[in-house]
Amino acid sequence: MSESKDFLRSIVEEDLKSGKYKEVITRFPPEPNGFPHIGHAKSICINFGIASDYNGHCNLRMDDTNPTKEETKYVEALKDAVQWLGFDWGKNVYYTSDYFQKIYNYAVELIKMGKAYVDSVDEEQMREYRGTVTEAGKRSEYANRTVEENLELFEKMKNGEFKDGEHVLRAKIDMGAANMKLRDPLLYRIRHVNHHRTGDEWSIYPMYDFAHCLSDYIEGVTHSICTLEFENNRDIYNWVLDTLGLELPRPYQHEFARLGINYTVMSKRKLLELVEEGKVSGWDDPRMPTIAGYKRRGYTKESILNFCDQIGIAKANSMVDVAQLEFCIRDDLNTKVPRVLTVLDPLKVTIVNYEGSEVIDAPYYPHDVPKEGSRDIPFSNEIYIERDDFNENPPKGYFRLTPEQPVRLRHGFIISCKEVIKDETGKVVELKVEYHADSKSGSDTSGIKVKSAIQWVSAKEAIKAEVRVYDRLYANEAPESLEDLNSSSLTVIKDALIEPAIVTEKIDERFQFERQGYFYADPIDYTDEKPVFNKIVGLKDSWGKKTAPKQESKTESKKQAKNEQVVGTEVAMSDEQQALFDKYTSELKLNAEVSNIIARDEKLSSFYADALAELNSPVGIANIVVTEVARELKEKEANELNFTAKQVSQLVKMVDDKTISSKIAKQVFEEMVKSGDNPDKIVEAKGLVQISDPSVISPIIAEVIEKNPDNVEKFKAGNNKLLGFFVGQVLKATGGKANPQVVNKLVAQALK
CATH class of the missing domain: 1.10.10.410 (Arc Repressor Mutant, subunit A)
Known part of the structure; x- marks a missing residue:
């Protein structure tokens, strides 16, 4: 745990210190009526995380009180999500349905106490009697039934002697309560539906507000942690437990802000609509914000956990930028996955002055990734390159292959274009080029200066693959309906070409397709004979540059998006940005993702240059600039920050010297943001020197x-x-x- 605790952990610590509880028991109580989404991941991390931090236990409990919407497949999806995220619920999965008899008995107790009654008004009249925020409600005439009448009716409800909706059981609290949840809330309703676990045993089912608090109590839960929409329900939670006079210790409810992400819906109703309307392929469609969807797309559990950790636990609802989640997966994969060569839109290239074939030894990982491994890339006189990597009439700032401009084949030789072959429509179908024999990467003596390197594959050995390029499911930042769907959220490329080692060596299931993004072998459709890869995320966030400002209409937005110059799915760099990118990758040896992020942001590139002037540690400084400084510069100018580029370089030097670890550096940076103190002063004051003994x-x-x-x-x-x-x-x-x-x-x- 970090030194600065969130408010929930502060509550837990105070409860333990006061002796209120001997052991912390939390619970994650989802309804099995849909697949869990990224919002559930936050709740899972909180409930299981707090239990783990204080040597307690977290129960996984299915809140299965509404059989009209619940299915076993949803139970399995919930269990899978918790397991995949790395949490352990112990020997048993709990179900509210396990307690139906006990909950029914508690309802009978309330009736006997005169605190609950069977009501027989219809739904419309019940709504009318409820009153408004400014006017008290009116109690039903059926509230005057005797205890004996209520017990008899309630038993008949249980025995299935009435139709759905004919009667309900209500608590008798206060029809004039300011909190309208307390105006005689429903405790039970009749449902003649087969339950996924209890079958036809029950004809009545408890409402959430009644079942939830009692299930917590039965399980010995101490801290019932809910999202803010249940804040008003807390009064019912307490009323039920207090009125029944249950033996201590009893649970208490605490609320935190639910997760909201732009360009995303997390309403189960709307997610179910997407599935049922065929707008997605299923709950595990890689565009869905479900845990199953993220898994199939190729997200790692570490990236999800890191995202949940970064957004923290707050008391007020707010909207998180989906780019933060995308950054977390990039950040995680950057240090893990091998880099490989692929061509998504092939253009044939014949090397007229090369004969025979050879293999080129190429590393899987860049120098700043602490992993080893290489593969042989076959090379011959027939290769394919990306169509976008050649331009017969290049715009200013285009640094790839042209009739006059040579380019390097990644890990290989420099080539120069000699002839452009077109079909009858004028489309370029082949290039005739010459290679420079003395220009091989790693032993280049040609003296030829090139401004970029492009990916390629050998025509004979390349393997055909299907590549599914996913984008955000919604085009609208605050989506409301199916009309807001992004029509370009999926592009399927049937004839992409990949280098053979991806399939033959298969050293990983995730890869960075160089200059394209991160990709994952689809866990369902992939075979070695017919490889299928899902795009996890691009190398950088280009969405903001592709979309129009919020005040513009949808029509204007589409016009602007159509008129923008785009390379693949990403906005083209300016001349200045491209020059910086080339400097970062070729001279400073930064990887492509980091180079892209810094080069495209003027504030970041300026800050990076200032820090680099203080310390010659280009990779170390770049990493902290894109992960930490970028967050602070998002809405501020450099002169508004509490820290300087010089202080950041001092912090990086402490990491380089192994005085502190990279993890501690993040804590130190957070303190620099608040106080503006020098990093060495913070490290000394907090005793954060790295332990190597x-x-x-x-x-x-x-x-x-x-x-x-x-x-x-x-x-x-x-x-x-x-x-x-x-x-x-x-x-x-x-x-x-x-x-x-x-x-x-x-x-x-x-x-x-």
């Missing part, structure tokens, strides 16, 4: 291993992925101060 780290490792015997067994049985779990636990125990490299080495030794 094995004698300090080893006892912590021993303690972590002792606490997790089950995972030790699994690791020794062959589950090597658990090494990351143990390293993470040690880093957490040291507040992120331990040197990750030292921890990795020591943990591996300790688990042998």
Whole structure:
């Protein structure tokens, strides 16, 4: 846990300190009436995270009180989401339906106390009697029924002797209450529907407000954490538990702000409409904001968890920019996935002065990614390049292949165009080029200066693949209906070409298709014979540049989007931006994603230059500029910041010198944002110097291993992925101060 706790954790700590509870028990109680979405991911992280932080437990409970909408497939989807995100609910999944008899008995108790009655007015009259915000409601005449009458009617309701809607059970509270939720709320309604677990055993089902608090109590939940829309329901929650006089300890409800993301809908009703209307292929369509959709698209659980951590826990609702989620997946994949060559829109190229064939050894990862691995790329006199990488009449600032301008084939040779072949319509169908034999990448002695490198594949060995390019499902920032759907949210490319190692070596299921974006082998449709890849995310956020300002009409927006110069799906760089991009990638050795982000933003590129003037650490400074400084410069100018470029370079130097870890650097940066203090002063004041001494780290490792015997067994049985779990636990125990490299080495030794 970080030193600055959110308000929910502060409540939990106070409750434990006061002795209110001996153990923290939370719960994640979704309704199994749809697939869980990204908003549920936030709730999962909060409930399971708080329980884990305080050595408690989080129950997974299906709130299955409405059989008209619930299905077993939704239960399985919810379980899968929790597991995939890395959380453990223990031995049992709980169901509200497990407690139907107990909840019914509690309802009988309320009737006997004169606190509940069977009402028989129709829905329209019930609405009329409810009153308004400024006028008190009117109690139904049926509230005068005797306890005996109510007990008899309620039992008949249970036995299925009445039709749907003929009667309801209501609490008798206060028809004049300022909180309209307390105006005799419904406790039970009749539903002659088969339940996915209890079958036809019950003809009545409890309402959420009645079942929820009692289920929490039955399970021993201490902190019932809900989103803000349930704030007014808290009064009913407390009324039920207090009126029944249940034995302490009892649970209390606490609310946090639900997750809202622009260009996204998270109403289950609207998501179900998308599925039923055939606007998407299903709940796991990669454009859907469901956990299943993100999984199929290729998002990693780490990116989702990091996003939930970044947005934090607030008390007031707000809208999060979807670009932040997209940044999290880019940031995660950047250090993980191999880079490969692909051509999505092939243009044939014949190298007229090359004979035979050879293989070019090319690394999978750029120099700033701490992973090793390479593959052989076949090269011959017939290759394919991207159609956009050649222009016969190039605009100013075009740095790829032209009749007069040579270009480098990525990892290979420099080529010059000699002849352009067109079909009868004037479309370019082939290029005749010459290669420069002394220009091979890594041993170039040609002296030829080129401004960019392009991707390519060998015609003979390239493998045909289907590539699904996904964009945002909605074109409107605040979508309301199906009319707001983005008609270009999916483009299917049937004849893309990929280098053979992607299929033959298959070192990963996710790849960066260079200069295109990150892609994932579709977990359902992919086969080695017919490869299918889903685009996870582009190399940069170009959406804001493609869409018109908010005040423009939809027609004007479409006009502007149509008239913009676009390369693939991304807006073309200006001359100045392209020059910076080339400098960053060729001279400073930054990767393409980081170079794109900095080059396209004038404030970022200026800040980066100032920081670089103070310290020659281009990669380290670039990484903190795109991950941390960019967030602060989004709505501010550089002179409005509490920190300077010089201070950022000092912070990077401390990381480079291994005085602090990268994780600690984020904490230090957050303090710099608030206080403006120099990083060395913050590190000294908070005691954040990185721990590299094995004698300090080893006892912590021993303690972590002792606490997790089950995972030790699994690791020794062959589950090597658990090494990351143990390293993470040690880093957490040291507040992120331990040197990750030292921890990795020591943990591996300790688990042998």
